[in-house]
Amino acid sequence: MEQDSNKKNNNSTLPIALGVGLLLSLGFNVYQFVDNKQSIETLNNSVKELSTVSSEKSQLEFDYKNLQDEFEQLKSSIVDNDGLLSNKEHNISIQQQEIDKILNDANASKADLAKAESMIKSLKSEIATYKSEIIRLEKENAILVKNNTLLTTERDSIQTNLNTERTERIAEREIATKKEEELSTTLSISNHKIQPLKVRNNGKEVTKDRAKKVDKIRVSFDIDRNSRAQSGQKEIYVSIRKPNGQIGKFGGADSGLLKLHSGDEVAYSDKVNVNYQNGAGQTVTFDWEDAAFEPGTYKIDIYQNGFKISQADVVLR
Incomplete structure (x- = not known):
């Protein structure tokens, strides 16, 4: 159990x-x-x-x-x-x-x-x-570059102007020196005479002041002594201006235009070559004949070495 x-x-x-x-x-x-x-x-x-x-x-x-x-x-x-x-x-x-x-x-x-x-x-x-x-x-750099460029341009312009002025001054001095030298060697004249002459049948020359009776004008002058002028042939230019303002020219004369140191040009009636002797004076004479002389004032200027060295006049009645 x-x-x-x-x-x-x-x-x-x-x-x-x-x-x-x-x-x-x-x-x-x-x-x-x-x-x-x-x-x-x-x-x-x-x-x-x-x-x-x-x-x-x-x-x-x-x-x-x-x-x-x-x-x-x-x-x-x-x-x-x-x-x-x-x-x-x-x-x-x-x-x-x-x-x-x-x-x-x-x-x-x-x-x-x-x-x-x-x-x-x-x-x-x-x-x-x-x-x-x-x-x-x-x-800022762009502004500086621009300013530097302007300054450089201005500086170069100033330098160029200075160089130009310096060159001009040198050239002016050279011209002045050359002109002074040329002026110092330029001949001077004295006894500058102008004679209206009548030539008689016998060949005798007499001074006349009536235009109708004058057959020729005789120009004469003395070259002064200049110790700085070198001996040698010197060209003397004669300018005869008639009463009517025309340059007188005559047979056999070597007329033309002469450029002066001033830059002007003048007409001359004849060129006369002179055999200059350093330190010695000499007389230069030449005649200017014309078919018929007009009454009035005849102006006669003489140039040498680009300078006018004398002037004179004669009046015919």
Whole structure:
């Protein structure tokens, strides 16, 4: 009877044990399922975070690369750098080194990237300031170049004027010296005489003042001594102007135009060649004959070496 009772109890306990075991197994599986799900979610979040970090890093690297290219182009465009730009370039270089350190770190965190992003914004602002400074300096340099060009042009103009004036002064001195020398070597005359003459049948010459009775006019003068005039042939030009203003010309005369040192030209009636001897005086005489002399004043000018050296006149009634 007792054995039956124990057997009955054993049979009733077995289902309970089986049920508890089943519940425990089920609970473990549920726990394991929940734990795996949480692990998967954590993994997915980690993957998403890594993807986000990678994307942010790529964007930062892209923006940073553009800034670097812009900075290099700006530096290459500078013709004449100065101390101010060099200081700015030094500051930009320090910022680049710090940004490079973060972006080159394969394990850079989101916080690191946020710091790099802030630094890139600061670098962008610094490069913008650098660009503005370059533009300002270029404008100032353009003004300086323009001013220097004007100053150079003005200086060259002044120098050219000075050179021109110096050349003109030298030329004037040379001309003055030459003129003085020519003037000092020019012959002078004295005892300049003009005689209206009547030639009688016997050949005797007598002085007359009536035009109808005058056969010729004799011109005579003495050449004074001049120690500076060299010996040799000297050309003396004689201009005889009639009362009507015309230049008198006569047979056998060598008439023409003479250019003076003043630049003017005068007509002359005859040219006389004189063999001048330095330091010695001599008398020159020549006659002017005409078919018919008119009443009035006859003016006689004498030229030598481009200068007028004497003038005289005679009046015929």
